[in-house]
Amino acid sequence: MxxxxxxxxxxxxxxCVTVPGFGAFLTETVSAHVTGSASSFFPPKKVVSFNANVKNNDGLLANHVALQEKMSYELAVIKIGDVVNEWTYLLQNRNRVVLKNIGEISVNNEMNWVFEPANTVNFLTDSFGLTPFVSPEITREVLKQEVAALEEKAPIIFTPERKRDYSYLKYAAIFVVMLGAGGFGYKTYYDQQIETKTLAVQKKVQEKVQQQIQQATFVISTPIEAVELSVAAPTEEKMPYHLVAGAYRSEENANKAIAELKAAGFENAKMLPMNKHNLYPVVYGSFKNLNEAQTERKNIQKSHNAEAWLLIE
Structure with a gap:
């Protein structure tokens, strides 16, 4: 895998992505910057670092592996543990652990792990499509000196220019102006005639409509029955983030777990519908946004259940 x-x-x-029992890969957003005399431009990006002291299982990686590899959460945890054992064995024997697109982990003389990021992939989605580029240096002063040297060698000589006769253009302009004025006057007259005829027709139509209204009588023989409109009930607000306490094969065991959680003070404890692995997830509660769910997960891991994990629909 x-x-x-x-x-x-x-x-x-x-x-933060934690590999249980191994360490955590952290990212930090760095703004766009320019370096070097050749004006090298770098877009904003995420810089990846590694912390070997953070090893607790927060459920993020295992849940992702279970969904992508189509396996149970428990099996995903076992698979991750096998990979961690392999990486640890390589480092203990002073070998490098190469993680594609992420970086390399090696061991120094003091047997400490040293992480070197790959910097080949920009994990910042806001910078998608942006790549570093180098702007060549502009040599304005050099070109200016070359032009000045050419002017000294080849002085400019002004020669008198013959004056051409453009008097015929004056008469052509007068003809064009007169032609435009005539066309504008004819158009104005034509628009006025159309507007006058339109008003006359509209006036006759209005007179006929008024006569029809005065002559008409309206009689309602039977009242129209009232129409009953059905108003749809407001939809329930979606809460896609669930803090899972455990998953059970038996619905009876799941209900017992809910009762124990409520007895412990978790009033929002409930059971989710059976998932594709034929398990009944029991959750501490559901949340609207990720930050609220992660905050509650940390509190529960410290105070009640260190193996609590986050399920995202």
Whole structure:
């Protein structure tokens, strides 16, 4: 299983991706900048770093692997553990761990892990399509000196110019102006005639309509029955972020877990519909936005259940 591909996919969406039992890959947004005398322009990007001290399982990577590889969450955790053991063995024997598009992890003389980012992929989605480029230096002063040297060698000689007779253009302009004035006058007269005829027709039509209104009588023989309109009930607000306490094969066990959570003070505990793995997820609660869900997950991991994880629909 190429776990580095799943880590790379998550780095586009999250600032921290933790590999349980190994460490966490962190991203920091860097603004666009210009470096060097040749004016090298670099777009905004995410800089990737590694922290070997953060090893707790937050459920993000395992849940992503389970969805992408079409396996259960428990099996995904086992697969990730196998890869972590392989990486750890390589580092203990002073070998490099190469993670495609992410970077390399090596060991220094003090047996500390050293991470070197690849910098080949920009994980900042706002900078999609932007690449670094180099603007060549503009040599204005050199060209100015070359032009000045040419002027000294070849002085400019002014020669008198023959004056041409353009008197015929004056008469042509007068003819064009008169022609335009005549055309404008005819158009104005034509528009006035059309407007007058239109008003006369509209006046006759209005007189006939008024006569028809005065002669008409309206009799309603039977009242029209009232029409009952059905108003749709407001749709329930979507809450796609669920903080999962566990998943159970039996619905009875899931209900027992809900009762235990409510007894512990989690009044919003509930059971989600059966998933594609034939399990009943039991959640502490559901949330509208990701920040609120992540904050509650950290609190519950510290106070109640360290294995609580986040499910995103």
């Amino acid at each position: 190429q776990i580095e591909k799943h880590i790379s996919d998550l780095l586009y969406r999250y600032q």
